Amino acid sequence: MLAKKNKEFFELMETIGSIRPLLAILASALVIPLIILSRGSPNLRELWTMVGAVLKFMIVFSMLPMVLAGTQIECTLAQVLPGFALQLRVDALGMLFALVSSFLWIITSLYSIGYMRGLQEHDQTRYYSFFALSLSATVGVAFSANLLTLYLFYELLTLSTYPLVTHHQDQEARSSGRKYLFFILGTSIGMILPAMLFIAHKTGTLDFTSQGIVAGRISGQATSFLVLLFVFGFAKAAVMPFHAWLPAAMVAPTPVSALLHAVAVVKVGVFSVARMITGIFGTGWLDDLGLSTLICGLAALTIIVSSLIALSADGLKRRLAFSTIGQLSYIILGVALLSKSGMVGGLLHIGMHAFGKITLFFCAGAIFVATGVTNVSQMVGIGKRMPLTMSAFFIGALSVIGLPPCGGFISKWHLVLGTVEAGQFLMLGILLVSSLLNAAYFLPIVYRAFFCSPSESMFEGPMAEAPTWCLLPPLLTALLSMVLFFYPQPFLRLARLGVQAITGG
């Protein structure tokens, strides 16, 4: 019955071939030579970065109307293996992610300029080049039509972010970089690659389809094993215990943490997991096997544990990192609930959390640039010195916690609805508890920044904000977080379309 309905739905759907997805990916990669060539003049170099960013967003955005109209855009690059092509396909899910990441790249680029110049960082050319490369990889993951292509861009992302994470080239960066590679490259080679080959061998295809390709071709036991391999193997999703790289990677310059570890890298992880659940395993098959509970359980565990760790973390970026780990699992949880609202919520959270979390990271960076402070315990009274920054921080925090009037509320609302729909009341409880925990580790920072006795305050004197280019981006993203509450399109529409494509309703 369901399958039939699905089929009808797909007949309505159109697929057109176009080179535009490829252009969207290449837009940032192609500016790299220009960036390197103009390494002598910083202004020109950063102009190229901005050109790449804007161009990329425009191309992605130009495909939005088609996707909203229910069209898929396809582009086959090369038939690299018999039966397995490097293929790009833009659907609602990918569009959602690409839109978020390419838009936030523009803002991050602006922020980078302020941050990197403010701190007089070294090797900025390398920094901008690899930044552009990693964005290419991110959009590539978003637009992948099959697991092989996704794997390619996933690995590209890992490698292109390594120099960014270890940008400082000191001992700490070195050990963090090691951890980063160990977890991410190790899992992708050790777990994803064999799992992918196993599926390819058993099914003869790796394409993402709405029903999944595994159903009926691989036994239930093997499927559960594969699910575990994928959920843990995409270590960028930081499901515990494969999360340790994320706090370590916070040694990176803040813009890197902001874009990559709030938006690109980690979201690539959860996006990949979501793709596996919807496109490879198929929701129906997972439901039949009852594996939803397994994934939900893993996610729930990660949510609670990471929130508890975040409570006790003193470094602001470290706290944000653990918060990110928890929020990522929301997305996995939402998708794994397999109920319509839950999935909408999960997918929406990719976007909503991105805006909220990037604001928080921007603020953390701005604080560091302006005062050099990195620990929460040293931020008492900072609201008086940097009121604008801390206001933005407050809004970002609200969004991440999931309170109105911020975008985060919308996604969390859907998640809650989803748990009810799926009848998973335990998960509902966990969502609520974790929201409380979120509030518990964010709000005190804000509270003590503004409301403290003068004797406690560590900052005084007149208002001294961070440089303009560090200040504007967080304000902008904070504003956008609020806007998204009132006007959650096109993300909501995209998420709904995506879920529709999967469940066929």
Added chain:
Amino acid sequence: MGGMTEHLPAIIVAVPLLAALIVTVVWWFNDRLCFPLSVAAGLVVCGASANLFQKVLTQGVIEYRLGGWPPPVGIVFRVDHLNGLILVVVTLVAFLNLVASRRSAEKEFRDKVGAFYALFLLFITGLFGILITGDAFNLFVLLEIASLTGYALIGIGSGRASLSGLNYLLMGTIGASLYLFGVGILYVLTGSLNMVDIAGILPNLWPSSAIVLAFLLCMGGLFVKMALFPLHAWLPNAYTHAPSVVSSLVAPLTTKVMIYAMMRVALTVFTFDFAFNQIAVRGPILWLAILAIVGGSLMALSQRRLKKMLAYIVVAEVGYMVGGFWLGNKAGMSGAVLHIINDAVMTLCVFLAAAAITIRTGDDRLSSLRGMFKRMPLTMAVMVLGGLSLIGVPPTCGFFSKWYLISGGIEAGHLGFVMALIISSLVNVVLFFRCFEIGYFEPFMRGGEPHSAPVEPGYGAPTVQEAPVEMLFALLTTALLLLLLGLFSGQIVTRVIHQALPAVLG
């Protein structure tokens, strides 16, 4: 010239041989001419092999009778999809290496440049000959010419090189003699030396332990030559102590060509049915391959010299190809053949990069990589690409051959092989990123003092001092090849390699 194309196979061996002789003569009068002459010969051979491959693709198997005698009376060249493909890659790799060798050859063999180029050309002549010959005994002769020149080229290095060279010579001679012995037994039993002819006669004699022994001797001899674990002992030292320009020639080519010879002997002489169904050697050889992969990788971990580490990686890679071939299914064999060409390019890439670094630092310890990303950015970029390819990261070519090998392992249900491949990939990650870390994090040292303040590696860093132009050209071309082979691997496999595999596999 239309008439000449039918003589292409002869040209492929005759031209480098002639060039070697002419270089020897010319060198006594003017040593400037050696390099251009060699390069010209390399170009001709590259063109000829590409042309020949094109012909094979359109016309199928090409047979060339030497002296006009039909087989089995005379010797024939037999070029099919398998050796046509490998020939193209081997000629290309040899050519690139020839181009890259210029500066370091002039530096290291100042007054023997002519002899170096002549030996170089004779070496590649031997390899080309092995690739195209259709005669079991002729293969031995060409094997010896390639080996003999290889011993000399390796032994010329400083320090322990001569000892490694002599060890290689002793082991190599045992290998070649075992092979010769195996061919002798085959000759006693069949009365023929032509590969195809022997294959036609052997099935009548099948339940014979003498054939099994002949098979084991041939394989054993080739295993020694290709350094399959546990017969690999000669390889790491030989490749480490050889002059770097020589190791970048010998390392990518020798083992690959020997693996080709193994395939040729197993498939064409003994036939697929015999090698895989009649005798039970598949299992043990597979386990040897697994040991080679794991052992080579682990040994590589404990090395502190770049070239020695790479040499142990070569040992592991031999395991890949041997294992893939002896999986005996279509995916595994395609993977093995694909890996021969990919690995030739990958190994060339990393060994050339190592040579470039050795030229600039005069040292191949891992610590000499310090600050190399600043000092030789392009070389290191190429090395990163080569490393990624050896790790097996898409879209470099190494990923695709690994794909076939692993799926072959899954298809055969041989979990040990799959696990070994994955472990070795992970170890390669550690190996290469250890190198990259040193190059990236540790500042360039000169005379024990950090050349630039470690706090600010960006400023006052040592000036860029890239590899010589010729070498850089070769490096960049190799890097390009790595990507191209990756992107076109689908076509290579379906259009070429599948034609080359025995028909039994479908």
Added chain:
Amino acid sequence: METIGTLIIAKYNYWAVVVLIAIGLYAMIAKKNLVKKIIGMNIFQTAIILFYVSIGAKRGATLPIIEHGHGESTHMVHAADYINPLPHVLMLTAIVVSVATLGVALALAMRIYFHYGTLEEDEIQKKIIGDEPDKIDSSG
């Protein structure tokens, strides 16, 4: 007794080949002196040549040089009258290969002697350990 006698007559060359191969291999593996190893290598190679020559032998046949009259040589040549020439040709090549290998091997051995001052493998190993303090680097 009779059968054993004929068996010996029929196979003794092969057995000699086996013995010589064993001698050669033993020298290559067990002897520490490099020149001894090289001698062993040559014995090993000649053993295989002997094997080929034994293949070519043909009872009741003569040297593979065809008797012929000048001008009109019309009488039939019977293959059974002449020893199989093909293995001889192959072995000419093999002998030449072995002398070539010998030359290169001796050249290498001389280089080793000039570098280490000895031809004994174990003494060389000791010198290597003494020469290179970073021996750990190159172990294995």
Added chain:
Amino acid sequence: MKRLGLIAIIIFGGLLFSITFELPDLGDASSPASTHVSPYYIEHTLEDTSVPNVVTAILADYRGYDTLFETAVIFSAGLACFFLLRIPERKAPKARFYRHLTTGLTLRIEKGGRIPEESKEFERIDSAWVPNDVIINMTCRLVVPFVQLFALYVIAHGHHSPGGGFQGGVIFGAAIILFAISNNLRSTTRRLSEKSSALLGSGGVIIYLGTGLLCILLGAGFLNYSGLSVFPGLDPVSARSYGILIVEIGVGIAVTAVMVWIYYNLASAGTQEEGL
């Protein structure tokens, strides 16, 4: 190691031993080796090449390609020994030694001293002690020309009797080596310098390879000497016969030169000064 090697060898030997029973008997005229391909050579050599020595015919024609590379192997060995051992000439030695031929006295002339001019009375030698035995010298001088003559005969008569380019070349080379051993290296290199031996070595192989390539240019295949029949007075069969002769001469030259070349380098440890 010793014991382990011994055990391995015994096992290997046992394996080989057990196989011998499967092989055809020694001298068995009906073995496949004697019945499959080799009768063709014996029965067709005369009509194909008009060379009665079947071994020569196979060596230089039927399997001429093998032999080409066999020559190349020898050449490589010469080149390899040169490459490995040759030490570039040292500049101005400290002292020079001369021998007064009639008395057998050795003169040591320090650097800067007056060096005797080229004369029949003095001969330059390399070290204070270079043996000079008149009997050996003279005997060898007498023997060497005959050995060389025999070598030439072996090369030229290879069509009809055992022998050919290789054997002749080696014998010719051995004659020169004999001269070098009995006299000294310096007087030998004066007659056949290292340069000319290297040039002759590659020249010999070039003759072989060139003949093969010439056949291509004349429209036949590589090493197909019947292509030489375009020259006047040759039919394909006699063209093959002459082709074989040319090739054997090439082999002879190459082998002679390379053997001498290897000897020079081995005997003088690469200095080309003081022989055995």
Added chain:
Amino acid sequence: MIWQLDLIILLMVVICGIAAISIRDLLGAAIMFGAYSFMMCLLWSIMGAVDVSFTEASVGAGVSTVFFVAAVFRTTRRTRD
């Protein structure tokens, strides 16, 4: 082929071979190797392989031995096994 003669020469070959690898003097070993080669060439000429034995006589017993002697002369006669 006279197999009795064959056997005797074979025996000599084996003895020379063993002697060549066991004499504790490299010059002696080289000479024994020459003898070995010469015996081998006799054996082959009895077996009818005249060309091969011709070559072995000149190459194996002749030039090879000279090479060995030259190498030993330039290095050392000493050996411990």
